[in-house]
Amino acid sequence: MDLLTNQQVLLLLLNIYLLYLGGTMNFxxxxxxxxxxxxxxxxxxxxxxxxxxxxxxxVRVKDNTITLFATxxxxxxxxxxxxxxxxxxxxVVASKLFGDIIRKLPDALIDITVDKNMMNIKCEKSxxxxxxxxxxxxPEIPSISGSQSFxxxxxxxxxAIRQTSFAVSQDEIRKTFTGVLMHIKKxxxxxxxxxxxxxxxxxxxxQVDLEEKSIIPARxxxxxxxxxxxxxxxxxITSLNAISFESESTCLYSTLxxxxxxSYDELIRKDHDLVAKVIRRELINSLERASLLAKEERANxxxxxxxxxxxxxxxxxxxxxxKEDIFCQMEGREIQIAFNSKYLLDGLKxxxxxxxxxxxxxxxxxxxxxxxxxxxxLYLVLPVRLAG
Amino acid sequence: MDLLTNQQVLLLLLNIYLLYLGGTMNFxxxxxxxxxxxxxxxxxxxxxxxxxxxxxxxVRVKDNTITLFATxxxxxxxxxxxxxxxxxxxxVVASKLFGDIIRKLPDALIDITVDKNMMNIKCEKSxxxxxxxxxxxxPEIPSISGSQSFxxxxxxxxxAIRQTSFAVSQDEIRKTFTGVLMHIKKxxxxxxxxxxxxxxxxxxxxQVDLEEKSIIPARxxxxxxxxxxxxxxxxxITSLNAISFESESTCLYSTLxxxxxxSYDELIRKDHDLVAKVIRRELINSLERASLLAKEERANxxxxxxxxxxxxxxxxxxxxxxKEDIFCQMEGREIQIAFNSKYLLDGLKxxxxxxxxxxxxxxxxxxxxxxxxxxxxLYLVLPVRLAG
Numbered sequence: 001m002d003l004l005t006n007q008q009v010l011l012l013l014l015n016i017y018l019l020y021l022g023g024t025m026n027f028x029x030x031x032x033x034x035x036x037x038x039x040x041x042x043x044x045x046x047x048x049x050x051x052x053x054x055x056x057x058x059v060r061v062k063d064n065t066i067t068l069f070a071t072x073x074x075x076x077x078x079x080x081x082x083x084x085x086x087x088x089x090x091x092v093v094a095s096k097l098f099g100d101i102i103r104k105l106p107d108a109l110i111d112i113t114v115d116k117n118m119m120n121i122k123c124e125k126s127x128x129x130x131x132x133x134x135x136x137x138x139p140e141i142p143s144i145s146g147s148q149s150f151x152x153x154x155x156x157x158x159x160a161i162r163q164t165s166f167a168v169s170q171d172e173i174r175k176t177f178t179g180v181l182m183h184i185k186k187x188x189x190x191x192x193x194x195x196x197x198x199x200x201x202x203x204x205x206x207q208v209d210l211e212e213k214s215i216i217p218a219r220x221x222x223x224x225x226x227x228x229x230x231x232x233x234x235x236x237i238t239s240l241n242a243i244s245f246e247s248e249s250t251c252l253y254s255t256l257x258x259x260x261x262x263s264y265d266e267l268i269r270k271d272h273d274l275v276a277k278v279i280r281r282e283l284i285n286s287l288e289r290a291s292l293l294a295k296e297e298r299a300n301x302x303x304x305x306x307x308x309x310x311x312x313x314x315x316x317x318x319x320x321x322x323k324e325d326i327f328c329q330m331e332g333r334e335i336q337i338a339f340n341s342k343y344l345l346d347g348l349k350x351x352x353x354x355x356x357x358x359x360x361x362x363x364x365x366x367x368x369x370x371x372x373x374x375x376x377x378l379y380l381v382l383p384v385r386l387a388g
Numbered sequence: 389m390d391l392l393t394n395q396q397v398l399l400l401l402l403n404i405y406l407l408y409l410g411g412t413m414n415f416x417x418x419x420x421x422x423x424x425x426x427x428x429x430x431x432x433x434x435x436x437x438x439x440x441x442x443x444x445x446x447v448r449v450k451d452n453t454i455t456l457f458a459t460x461x462x463x464x465x466x467x468x469x470x471x472x473x474x475x476x477x478x479x480v481v482a483s484k485l486f487g488d489i490i491r492k493l494p495d496a497l498i499d500i501t502v503d504k505n506m507m508n509i510k511c512e513k514s515x516x517x518x519x520x521x522x523x524x525x526x527p528e529i530p531s532i533s534g535s536q537s538f539x540x541x542x543x544x545x546x547x548a549i550r551q552t553s554f555a556v557s558q559d560e561i562r563k564t565f566t567g568v569l570m571h572i573k574k575x576x577x578x579x580x581x582x583x584x585x586x587x588x589x590x591x592x593x594x595q596v597d598l599e600e601k602s603i604i605p606a607r608x609x610x611x612x613x614x615x616x617x618x619x620x621x622x623x624x625i626t627s628l629n630a631i632s633f634e635s636e637s638t639c640l641y642s643t644l645x646x647x648x649x650x651s652y653d654e655l656i657r658k659d660h661d662l663v664a665k666v667i668r669r670e671l672i673n674s675l676e677r678a679s680l681l682a683k684e685e686r687a688n689x690x691x692x693x694x695x696x697x698x699x700x701x702x703x704x705x706x707x708x709x710x711k712e713d714i715f716c717q718m719e720g721r722e723i724q725i726a727f728n729s730k731y732l733l734d735g736l737k738x739x740x741x742x743x744x745x746x747x748x749x750x751x752x753x754x755x756x757x758x759x760x761x762x763x764x765x766l767y768l769v770l771p772v773r774l775a776g
Contacts, residue, residue: 097680097707104677118708126677130708289492289514292485319485320506320518 025089025114027061029081031107031123037068037079038099040250043223045095046072056092057099058138061085069141070095075220076142077227079250089114090135101128142253147239150208152189154228154247160191160202161225163350163377168218169195176259179215182243183261184208192264193218198343199264199366199380200350214238215261220254227252267366267380272359274332276306277372280356283311284348286324290315291341293322300341301384306360307334315341328358337363338384344369347379413477413502415449417469419495419511425456425467426487428638431611433483434460444480445487446526449473457529458483463608464530465615467638477502478523489516530641535627538596540577542616542635548579548590549613551738551765556606557583564647567603570631571649572596580652581606586731587652587754587768588738602626603649608642615640655754655768660747662720664694665760668744671699672736674712678703679729681710688729689772694748695722703729716746725751726772732757735767 041057049055049072058069064085069078091114101121102110111122114132121128161180169177183190186209191202224245228234234247244253290302294315302315306328313324337360348356353371360367369379429445437443437460446457452473457466479502489509490498499510502520509516549568557565571578574597579590612633616622622635632641678690682703690703694716701712725748736744741759748755757767 094707100680101677104673104680106673125713126674127711128677128681128708129710130681131706285492285494286514289489289516292488292492293516293518318519319482320516322517323515325513 025061025085025087025091026112027066027083027085028109028111029066029083031102031105031110033081034066034110035099035102037066037081038095038102040079040227041068041070041077042095042099043227044070044072044075044077044252053092053133053138055095056133056138057095058090058092058135058141060088060090060135062088067141071139071142073139074217074255075223076139076253077223077250078141078253081249091119092133092135092138093119093130097130101130142242142244144237144239144242144244144253147237148210148212149235149237150184150206150210151233151235152204152206154232154234155230156204157234157245158225158228160189160204161221163202164191164193164200165218165221165225166346166350167193167195167198167200167379171195176215176257176261179217179257180221181261181264182214182216182238184210184212184214184238186211192261194262194264197340197382198347199267199378200347201264201268201378201380203376203378205376212238213261214243215257215259216243216254217257220252224252224254268368268378269361269365272332272361272368274306274330274335274358274360276311276331276358276360277329277355278311278326278358280348280351280353280371282326283356284345286313286326287341287345287348290322290324291345293317293320294341299384301338302341302344303336303338303386305334305336306330311358332360335360335363337367338386339367339381340384343381347381351377351379413449413473413475413479414500415454415471415473416497416499417454417471419490419493419498421469422454422498423487423490425454425469426483426490428467428615429456429458429465430483430487431615432458432460432463432465432640441480441521441526443483444521444526445483446478446480446523446529448476448478448523450476455529459527459530461527462605462643463611464527464641465611465638466529466641469637479507480521480523480526481507481518485518489518530630530632532625532627532630532632532641535625536598536600537623537625538572538594538598539621539623540592540594542620542622543618544592545622545633546613546616548577548592549609551590552579552581552588553606553609553613554734554738555581555583555586555588555767559583563645564603564649567605567645568609569649569652570602570604570626572598572600572602572626574599580649582650582652585728585770586735587655587766588735589652589656589766589768591764591766593764600626601649602631603645603647604631604642605645608640612640612642656756656766657749657753660720660749660756662694662718662723662746662748664699664719664746664748665717665743666699666714666746668736668739668741668759670714671744672733674701674714675729675733675736678710678712679733681705681708682729687772689726690729690732691724691726691774693722693724694718699746720748723748723751725755726774727755727769728772731769735769739765739767 060067066081066083105123108124113120117131118129119132164180181192187207189204189206193200234245237244241256244251290313291300294300294302298317302313305312311326311328351371353374355372357370366380366382448455454469454471493511496512501508505519506517507520552568569580575595577592577594581588622633625632629644632639678701679688682688682690686705690701693700699714699716739759741762743760745758754768754770
């Protein structure tokens with residue numbers, strides 16, 4: 001090995017000194033892009049986090065690209081935006097303060113300089129200096145490799161999330177039911193959620209050539225729904241314990257819930273003894289009125305009786321009683337049955353059909369509700385068994 | 389006196405028997421009118437009432453008119469609507485339940501029958517029976533007589549309420565300052581609110597030929613503002629301890645607050661050493677950004693320095709600092725002063741002028757803010773004295 005010349009030694013020392021000082025990062029970015037990127041990754045930050053580091057956003061600047069990343073260890077969101085940068089680097093900044101500052105700046109070019117532990121933000125006549133943290137210790141950006149992938153229409157995925165995620169269990173003890181099952185069955189995907197009282201199933205026709213079940217935490221899906229673009233496609237990659245959704249320059253990763261999902265197929269029987277067709281809006285209005293006398297203390301209990309082409313809803317409490325009649329087209333025999341009106345209403349409100357079909361077996365088996373024109377969605381509610 | 393015939397005796401006995409049974413009231417009214425009337429009188433009901441009777445609405449039916457009345461003993465609201473009635477009577481019904489039922493009924497004719505302690509509500513295919521209470525024990529509808537009265541434009545009164553009521557004190561110990569002073573001064577009325585940190589004054593020019601001071605609870609005025617029509621006039625009647633506002637078929641009564649109001653005139657000095665004219669929106673935006681680093685723990689403290697036609701706002705906390713420059717047209721000498729930014733923002737946001745004038749004396753005397761084109765409104769803020 002050759003000896004170093006004096007000049008080379010000097011250069012080496014200078015480099016070590018500069019590294020010790022820390023480089024001065026600088027990047028310029030327009031306010032609207034940065035604001036949107038921050039609000040995207042903020043969706044991953046839990047309001048209930050107890051780890052102060054996870055209240056931060058990780059920022060990396062490299063080759064004229066800013067990468068923003070935030071996580072609560074279940075959901076991780078990464079987004080990239082173009083910028084003009086002169087020096088690369090990475091740091092962590094308090095999410096809420098950074099977001100509030102950028103949001104309130106004028107719609108103009110923002111000039112950000114990072115020097116040691118301070119970030120300097122300039123925009124028109126505003127100048128902020130805020131302290132930042134080292135990126136060391138912040139979780140790694142997750143990646144899923146060697147796994148199966150397919151693409152799906154953004155709008156279809158949003159609809160599937162909206163029509164199922166509300167029906168998951170809120171009970172953290174039975175973790176599995178706090179998630180939505182994504183059941184890939186070669187030529188279609190079933191999204192299924194249930195909580196022991198009702199079940200929501202959305203079928204999306206899609207050629208995937210996979211057979212796979214993933215239980216995705218409901219919060220991951222509702223946050224995903226907020227950041228998915230209105231149109232375009234989303235690339236979905238699944239592995240045993242994680243899933244990612246990538247669209248445009250943003251990727252959401254979520255851990256999956258372990259455990260076996262309920263075999264929902266068995267619940268969905270087809271041997272119905274009564275099918276009643278009603279106008280969805282009329283049924284919602286009548287149920288809402290009947291619920292006024294069947295509040296929490298009565299478990300929202302409403303009685304439903306169908307006969308002579310009339311669907312009658314009634315309920316009562318100490319303060320009074322109510323009776324509602326709705327015209328229906330019925331095929332099959334009469335029925336008397338009772339429900340928690342909240343569960344009926346949740347499903348009816350999420351549907352879009354003008355008319356729905358109510359499929360009954362008897363007063364103890366589940367009611368299955370389907371839109372008259374939409375075979376892709378099914379909502380099932382367990383009746384309340386009345387004493388005596 | 390003649391003796392009664394057998395027939396007359398029988399009729400008399402029948403009448404006594406019917407009175408004993410209680411008459412069957414019946415009235416018909418369209419849903420939209422009744423719904424609006426209920427939501428009007430509900431504004432008087434306090435969510436914090438401890439008297440179950442005051443959670444009710446008093447209903448009187450007489451001569452094809454329904455009178456609805458609710459009160460929390462400070463605010464009382466009475467409204468009248470026409471109906472088709474066959475029998476007169478009065479009762480009290482639970483406000484929330486009655487309101488919820490009527491609101492959720494279809495927009496059609498409602499048929500209400502009251503028999504003993506039950507009210508029967510029919511509307512299209514809906515039938516409700518709810519229990520009601522006797523009207524005995526419910527407070528009397530208040531009336532103010534033998535007092536001074538004048539009329540005022542509804543919109544002008546709404547503006548005066550909006551521009552002053554936010555500035556009252558929230559401190560229930562100093563009751564007087566939880567109200568807005570209505571100071572009638574012959575040819576104009578001053579509406580004044582203050583809380584020890586800032587003062588809001590709205591002048592309404594009106595020939596009243598009265599000299600009078602009334603301190604009106606702020607909540608009475610904000611509820612009044614919600615039920616006042618968008619146009620037309622309101623008749624105001626004042627007495628020593630009460631005031632009423634009547635417009636169209638609705639009347640709001642309020643008790644007044646006792647005590648002497650602060651002599652606000654002395655506070656409003658005119659000997660200003662510096663007048664700075666700025667664009668209101670720019671000042672709001674800069675103050676909001678500067679406040680991000682001056683939250684509650686720093687008492688929203690922002691420093692303001694005006695010199696060389698520049699208004700500079702700065703603040704700092706452990707996490708960083710911010711500097712904001714705004715161009716201003718200044719007349720007078722330089723100033724350095726500090727404020728709680730919340731008080732500045734409250735007033736600036738309620739104003740409507742594009743430009744405002746900031747009138748300073750020195751760093752310890754109040755700042756007076758006025759719209760450049762609106763002499764009728766004045767907002768005064770006390771500075772924060774800095775140590776050292």
